[in-house]
Amino acid sequence: MAEVAQRFGPFGGRFVPETVIGALDELADAYERVRDDAEFRGELTALLAHFVGRPTPLYRARGLEEVHGFGPIYLKREDLCHTGAHKINNALGQVLLARRMGKRRIIAETGAGQHGVATATAAARFGMECCVYMGRLDMQRQRLNVIRMRMLGAEVRPVDIGTGTLKHATSEAIRDWVTNVASTHYVIGSAVGPAPYPEMVADLQRVIGDEAREQMLADAGRLPGTIVACVGGGSNAIGMFRAFLDDAEVGLVGVEAAGEGLETGRHGAPLTMGEPGVLHGSYSYLLQDVDGQVAEAHSISAGLDYPGVGPQHSHLKDIGRVRYTSVTDAQALEAFTRLTRVEGIIPALESAHALAYLADDEAAARSGPVLMCLSGRGDKDVDQAAAALGIDG
Numbered sequence: 001m002a003e004v005a006q007r008f009g010p011f012g013g014r015f016v017p018e019t020v021i022g023a024l025d026e027l028a029d030a031y032e033r034v035r036d037d038a039e040f041r042g043e044l045t046a047l048l049a050h051f052v053g054r055p056t057p058l059y060r061a062r063g064l065e066e067v068h069g070f071g072p073i074y075l076k077r078e079d080l081c082h083t084g085a086h087k088i089n090n091a092l093g094q095v096l097l098a099r100r101m102g103k104r105r106i107i108a109e110t111g112a113g114q115h116g117v118a119t120a121t122a123a124a125r126f127g128m129e130c131c132v133y134m135g136r137l138d139m140q141r142q143r144l145n146v147i148r149m150r151m152l153g154a155e156v157r158p159v160d161i162g163t164g165t166l167k168h169a170t171s172e173a174i175r176d177w178v179t180n181v182a183s184t185h186y187v188i189g190s191a192v193g194p195a196p197y198p199e200m201v202a203d204l205q206r207v208i209g210d211e212a213r214e215q216m217l218a219d220a221g222r223l224p225g226t227i228v229a230c231v232g233g234g235s236n237a238i239g240m241f242r243a244f245l246d247d248a249e250v251g252l253v254g255v256e257a258a259g260e261g262l263e264t265g266r267h268g269a270p271l272t273m274g275e276p277g278v279l280h281g282s283y284s285y286l287l288q289d290v291d292g293q294v295a296e297a298h299s300i301s302a303g304l305d306y307p308g309v310g311p312q313h314s315h316l317k318d319i320g321r322v323r324y325t326s327v328t329d330a331q332a333l334e335a336f337t338r339l340t341r342v343e344g345i346i347p348a349l350e351s352a353h354a355l356a357y358l359a360d361d362e363a364a365a366r367s368g369p370v371l372m373c374l375s376g377r378g379d380k381d382v383d384q385a386a387a388a389l390g391i392d393g
């Protein structure tokens with residue numbers, strides 16, 4: 001049995017209080033035991049099929065092809081997952097694992113609210129107590145998801161410290177875990193945090209890439225030339241990329257949030273603009289100010305509004321296997337409108353960042369089939385997008 005990866009090159013590790021090390025070891029052991037266990041895999045696969053709706057379709061976007069003047073362009077439709085994004089793949093897997101470990105209580109942090117909703121959904125399905133930490137500002141930006149979580153029976157705890165966004169909600173969730181570690185499993189929502197989380201989350205999201213690979217071979221008769229995914233913490237991207245890392249001919253592109261512009265300092269692009277440092281238990285690229293303090297991120301999409309990124313992405317950047325780039329809020333909004341109008345699909349603002357990449361990269365156009373990860377749907381974003389686009393209700 002392979003040991004759950006702790007490091008990706010120099011990145012990752014465990015920078016946490018001593019009290020949590022035992023819990024991380026327990027989690028790593030438990031995950032190592034179940035990851036190849038036929039019964040666990042069978043239970044998870046059945047849930048993914050009948051509860052989440054997997055496999056999600058691979059959709060050929062002929063409208064986008066017409067607009068951009070190249071193709072084929074395929075969308076991996078994670079927006080069609082139950083609860084509206086890829087996050088449920090990970091939340092269900094971790095809640096199933098927590099049950100096996102005898103934990104009764106689930107906690108989570110959330111930014112856009114999608115991970116909170118996914119976790120509250122999985123907890124409701126298995127009758128577990130659930131508490132979600134969410135920044136006050138994010139609660140205002142994502143009111144619909146707050147209501148969904150509360151309907152599902154979760155307690156949503158507002159976090160008032162700092163800017164009221166994901167960074168501080170995560171710190172509060174870690175504090176809760178340190179205090180209640182015997183009864184509680186902390187469901188981290190992206191491929192970030194101390195080991196074994198980055199490896200475990202990537203492994204649970206790998207279903208995206210495994211399915212897409214099979215679907216591309218069946219549909220296009222070949223592997224994609226370029227694969228594009230947006231990168232917040234990096235879970236949808238790494239879940240997609242992992243199935244293709246050994247295929248040197250497949251170009252991989254991760255798109256970060258350039259926010260109001262990289263030069264303004266108001267962005268969420270740690271791989272493009274950051275330096276390595278420690279945040280939330282792991283060593284990875286990170287937005288820092290001149291004193292080495294963790295800087296605030298900014299993005300129109302709450303799910304990309306995070307100053308850190310998963311450690312495997314930092315490694316993939318440094319070894320040059322994945323190219324990381326960024327697009328602004330304005331470019332993402334343009335792509336949001338484009339997909340909505342020409343395909344009849346309203347994407348999440350996060351996913352719109354990946355779509356925006358199509359607009360100005362000629363390399364993608366020449367590389368053969370393009371595979372985009374459409375990580376989620378845009379229902380949660382309509383108020384914000386309407387305000388930005390000047391659309392009346």
Ligand SMILES: *Cc1c(COP(=O)(O)O)cnc(C)c1O
Nearest residue numbers: 190232233234235236303350376
């Ligand atoms: C949370 C979220 C993201 C960003 O998270 P990753 O871990 O980088 O995937 C992207 N898209 C959607 C729809 C999300 O909800």
